[in-house]
Amino acid sequence: RRDSSRNENKKHLVLLRDGRTLIGFLRSIDQFANLVLHQTVERIHVGKKYGDIPRGIFVVRGENVVLLGEIDLEKESDTPLQQVSIEEILEEQRVEQQTRLEAEKLKVQALKDREKEVQTEEVRGSQS
Amino acid sequence: MLPLNPIVVILHKEPQETKARRYQRILEEHLGLQSLVFEDISYESSLEDCPLDEDEDAFQGLGEEDEEIDQFNDDTFGSGAVDDDWQEAHERLAELEEKLPAAVNEQTGNGERDEMDLLGDHEENLAERLSKMVIENELEDPAIMTAVQTRPVLQPQPGSLNSSIWDGSEVLRRIRGPLLAQEMPAVSVLEYALPQRTPQAPEDDRDLSERALPRRSTSPVIGSPPVRAVPIGTPPKQMAVPSFNQQILCPKPVHVRPPMPPRYPAPYGERMSPNQLCSVPNSSLLGHPFPPSVPPVLSPLQRAQLLGGAQLQPGRMSPSQFARVPGFVGSPLAAAMNPKLLQGRVGQMLPPAPGFRAFFSAPPPATPPPPQQHPPGPGPHLQNLRSQAPMFRPDTTHLHPQHRRLLHQRQQQNRNQHRNLNGAGDRGSHRSSHHDHLRKDPYANLMLQREKDWVSKIQMMQLQSTDPYLDDFYYQNYFEKLEKLSAAEEVQGDGPKKERTKLITPQVAKLEHTYKPVQFEGSLGKLTVSSVNNPRKMIDAVVTSRSEDDETKEKQVRDKRRKTLVIIEKTYSLLLDVEDYERRYLLSLEEERPALMEERKHKICSMYDNLRGKLPGQERPSDDHFVQIMCIRKGKRMVARILPFLSTEQAADILMTTARSLPFLIKKDAQDEVLPCLLSPFSLLVYHLPSVTVTSLLQQLMNLPQSAAAPAPSNPHLTAVLQNKFGLSLLLVVLSRGEDLQSSDPAAESTQNNQWTEVMFTATQELLRIPQAALAKPLSIPTNLVSLFSRYVDRQKLNLLETKLQLVQGIR
Numbered sequence: 039r040r041d042s043s044r045n046e047n048k049k050h051l052v053l054l055r056d057g058r059t060l061i062g063f064l065r066s067i068d069q070f071a072n073l074v075l076h077q078t079v080e081r082i083h084v085g086k087k088y089g090d091i092p093r094g095i096f097v098v099r100g101e102n103v104v105l106l107g108e109i110d111l112e113k114e115s116d117t118p119l120q121q122v123s124i125e126e127i128l129e130e131q132r133v134e135q136q137t138r139l140e141a142e143k144l145k146v147q148a149l150k151d152r153e154k155e156v157q158t159e160e161v162r163g164s165q166s
Numbered sequence: 167m168l169p170l171n172p173i174v175v176i177l178h179k180e181p182q183e184t185k186a187r188r189y190q191r192i193l194e195e196h197l198g199l200q201s202l203v204f205e206d207i208s209y210e211s212s213l214e215d216c217p218l219d220e221d222e223d224a225f226q227g228l229g230e231e232d233e234e235i236d237q238f239n240d241d242t243f244g245s246g247a248v249d250d251d252w253q254e255a256h257e258r259l260a261e262l263e264e265k266l267p268a269a270v271n272e273q274t275g276n277g278e279r280d281e282m283d284l285l286g287d288h289e290e291n292l293a294e295r296l297s298k299m300v301i302e303n304e305l306e307d308p309a310i311m312t313a314v315q316t317r318p319v320l321q322p323q324p325g326s327l328n329s330s331i332w333d334g335s336e337v338l339r340r341i342r343g344p345l346l347a348q349e350m351p352a353v354s355v356l357e358y359a360l361p362q363r364t365p366q367a368p369e370d371d372r373d374l375s376e377r378a379l380p381r382r383s384t385s386p387v388i389g390s391p392p393v394r395a396v397p398i399g400t401p402p403k404q405m406a407v408p409s410f411n412q413q414i415l416c417p418k419p420v421h422v423r424p425p426m427p428p429r430y431p432a433p434y435g436e437r438m439s440p441n442q443l444c445s446v447p448n449s450s451l452l453g454h455p456f457p458p459s460v461p462p463v464l465s466p467l468q469r470a471q472l473l474g475g476a477q478l479q480p481g482r483m484s485p486s487q488f489a490r491v492p493g494f495v496g497s498p499l500a501a502a503m504n505p506k507l508l509q510g511r512v513g514q515m516l517p518p519a520p521g522f523r524a525f526f527s528a529p530p531p532a533t534p535p536p537p538q539q540h541p542p543g544p545g546p547h548l549q550n551l552r553s554q555a556p557m558f559r560p561d562t563t564h565l566h567p568q569h570r571r572l573l574h575q576r577q578q579q580n581r582n583q584h585r586n587l588n589g590a591g592d593r594g595s596h597r598s599s600h601h602d603h604l605r606k607d608p609y610a611n612l613m614l615q616r617e618k619d620w621v622s623k624i625q626m627m628q629l630q631s632t633d634p635y636l637d638d639f640y641y642q643n644y645f646e647k648l649e650k651l652s653a654a655e656e657v658q659g660d661g662p663k664k665e666r667t668k669l670i671t672p673q674v675a676k677l678e679h680t681y682k683p684v685q686f687e688g689s690l691g692k693l694t695v696s697s698v699n700n701p702r703k704m705i706d707a708v709v710t711s712r713s714e715d716d717e718t719k720e721k722q723v724r725d726k727r728r729k730t731l732v733i734i735e736k737t738y739s740l741l742l743d744v745e746d747y748e749r750r751y752l753l754s755l756e757e758e759r760p761a762l763m764e765e766r767k768h769k770i771c772s773m774y775d776n777l778r779g780k781l782p783g784q785e786r787p788s789d790d791h792f793v794q795i796m797c798i799r800k801g802k803r804m805v806a807r808i809l810p811f812l813s814t815e816q817a818a819d820i821l822m823t824t825a826r827s828l829p830f831l832i833k834k835d836a837q838d839e840v841l842p843c844l845l846s847p848f849s850l851l852v853y854h855l856p857s858v859t860v861t862s863l864l865q866q867l868m869n870l871p872q873s874a875a876a877p878a879p880s881n882p883h884l885t886a887v888l889q890n891k892f893g894l895s896l897l898l899v900v901l902s903r904g905e906d907l908q909s910s911d912p913a914a915e916s917t918q919n920n921q922w923t924e925v926m927f928t929a930t931q932e933l934l935r936i937p938q939a940a941l942a943k944p945l946s947i948p949t950n951l952v953s954l955f956s957r958y959v960d961r962q963k964l965n966l967l968e969t970k971l972q973l974v975q976g977i978r
Contacts, residue, residue: 160727
């Protein structure tokens with residue numbers, strides 16, 4: 039943790055609570071983990087592909103930060119992931135989100151059914 | 167003497183002249199200021215002529231309204247009531263931004279002049295007068311005087327674009343002199359932004375109000391946490407603590423202001439929150455196994471006391487202390503607090519003995535940086551700091567030794583990597599390439615080193631804890647496991663290479679903080695002041711137990727379930743405590759151990775009582791309570807964990823109850839499928855049971871009729887048991903135990919033997935009857951079952967049983 043403050047001006051990767059991944063130069067940090075990122079790029083990952091959206095300067099409120107890590111510039115290019123255009127990655131993301139929503143719906147329904155089961159059983163159980 | 171300015175008024179009514187009051191008076195006398203605004207002001211009379219023309223208009227208007235309206239409202243009447251023209255402010259700021267880089271590189275004198283030009287003539291006069299005034303009043307020590315004059319020049323930033331807010335305030339700081347030692351950066355920005363006439367007011371306000379009561383209406387004395395003029399998040403303007411370099415090893419003290427020491431111990435106490443005050447010295451003690459106690463958290467009262475104690479040096483009443491400790495003047499208190507709170511290094515450092523050198527000279531034997539010498543003045547001392555090796559090791563002593571090892575390994579790897587990359591291991595070239603990189607990057611180093619250190623310091627402070635096992639349980643356990651693993655591996659090797667380091671946790675001893683509410687003198691009775699430490703009851707919530715008869719059945723069910731849940735939670739807490747006793751044992755002293763034992767026993771008993779639902783007057787508690795607990799998943803897991811702690815009889819009782827109601831439990835467990843977790847503790851128990859118990863247990867399990875009457879055509883109890891994984895496994899375990907007993911002790915009592923034989927006969931009959939398809943797959947099959955059955959059945963049936971229960975390994 040202390041070393042993070044000596045790593046200014048190296049590229050950092052920040053994961054936010056809403057799932058976004060930001061990559062940029064960490065210019066400032068404080069005790070709440072509020073961050074100032076410079077030349078930030080939002081990277082969207084879907085499967086093995088990713089796309090970068092340049093965002094400029096980011097000031098992130100500390101409570102939204104999940105984790106922050108330094109990027110090894112040499113290893114940065116050494117990745118199996120494939121970079122694609124922004125439009126493409128956004129499309130992929132949309133598709134992925136849709137499938138996830140549908141799965142959620144099914145789960146919620148199943149849980150509701152279970153809940154009803156348990157409730158009726160309890161009443162029956164107490165009566166027996 | 168200039169006429170007393172009417173707006174400047176009494177801070178608060180004190181019998182003797184307060185320091186703040188004195189200052190106020192002096193200011194009035196010398197400068198004829200009319201804009202000093204303090205807390206609890208009562209605007210006395212109307213405005214009169216004042217030498218500063220520009221201010222007159224503004225404040226006249228204000229003054230006339232003052233008497234009618236609430237005078238305590240700062241926002242309306244004080245500095246907040248400033249006409250904030252943002253455009254003007256922006257222009258001024260922009261102007262400043264351009265001028266700052268130039269100012270930064272100049273000498274102190276020039277810098278001063280520049281700054282003053284920016285802010286107008288008033289500022290110049292004011293600044294000069296203020297600095298003169300302050301110096302003459304406060305700084306008696308010749309050493310301090312010399313220090314004040316030798317101010318280091320700010321190091322030019324790597325790029326002029328780097329002028330950040332912090333830079334500007336730095337420069338401003340230099341002009342203001344020691345007076346502004348306590349200003350915070352946020353204030354400086356405001357100074358520039360405010361229109362010309364009022365900047366003086368807020369500045370001075372804040373300067374002096376730092377020493378006087380804080381701006382808000384609650385004073386720290388009354389028990390609420392000390393209030394800061396600026397939000398807690400802002401880093402200090404000056405280098406906070408250059409000496410605490412175990413963690414904050416700063417090789418570049420250029421930002422440190424020598425005038426800081428003159429404030430000793432005031433700046434130290436003022437700049438850092440009381441928490442930091444206590445904790446930072448403590449953090450320097452992290453290198454030691456059991457550092458003397460400096461609690462990281464104090465109640466605000468103690469903080470106030472600490473500040474007062476720390477600052478009550480003979481003959482060194484700086485106004486800063488005064489603000490915080492109006493009620494605690496008195497060296498007896500300081501003496502009392504000092505040994506108690508300032509033990510260890512802090513105590514050595516802030517002794518009644520005059521020596522801020524001690525303050526700086528905290529040499530921790532455990533850590534590498536060279537101990538700072540006792541310099542004659544702060545200047546040379548700072549140069550000492552500067553000459554420290556740039557290579558510093560972070561303080562990792564609070565980490566688990568394994569963790570530390572891993573970190574160092576990683577560091578080594580990185581260093582090696584870098585060396586390899588740069589060839590011939592020249593760090594110089596590495597550094598130069600690094601600098602090149604920085605030079606090209608104009609936005610680099612927006613954060614000053616001291617700011618980074620400050621943030622790190624805060625983060626480190628958060629790691630301190632009085633009880634690491636409590637605060638950081640998983641971390642500790644994880645590394646313990648790692649260590650055990652490596653130790654286990656090493657045992658097979660040549661022998662332990664790394665000595666098994668016993669974990670020495672940097673514990674901060676807990677101090678009892680008994681909060682005593684403040685008592686006002688002269689008041690009749692006790693006034694209750696509500697604060698963070700003494701919260702007032704807002705809602706009077708009374709629990710009313712329902713006794714209506716017309717409750718619906720569902721509600722009753724729900725209530726019962728809730729009660730069970732509560733019991734489970736309570737028992738779980740007991741369980742966690744009991745599990746923790748072993749560790750506490752190791753840490754406790756000899757005398758305490760019997761008491762711990764007693765406590766543990768007591769807790770175990772209460773756990774058992776909770777489980778069985780002990781009701782006085784009933785010789786045998788009903789099973790219902792226990793069954794209810796077992797219906798809940800958490801309850802089952804809890805029982806599994808509790809079993810090892812119970813005595814054999816108690817545990818046997820639990821087991822019997824379970825066996826009795828097993829079909830019901832099986833039914834309830836259909837969704838959770840948690841019962842198998844009980845198998846292991848039950849098996850362990852069974853292998854300790856005597857044969858009588860085993861026999862009755864078997865009977866219970868199979869729900870066999872006591873007498874040898876004709877068996878019922880179907881045995882739903884047994885069927886249920888056999889169809890369940892847990893049930894079948896348990897049954898097999900019991901059978902196995904019985905066999906063990908039989909084979910090991912053939913000359914056992916005949917009655918027992920007979921009973922057992924009878925039971926076995928009926929058992930085997932039942933087993934033969936059950937179709938194989940209905941059987942569950944047991945978790946484990948004991949090996950001696952074949953020999954067991956061979957006693958009671960003939961060959962044919964034995965084979966049948968074997969195949970049915972899959973007793974022979976090959977079939978599986």
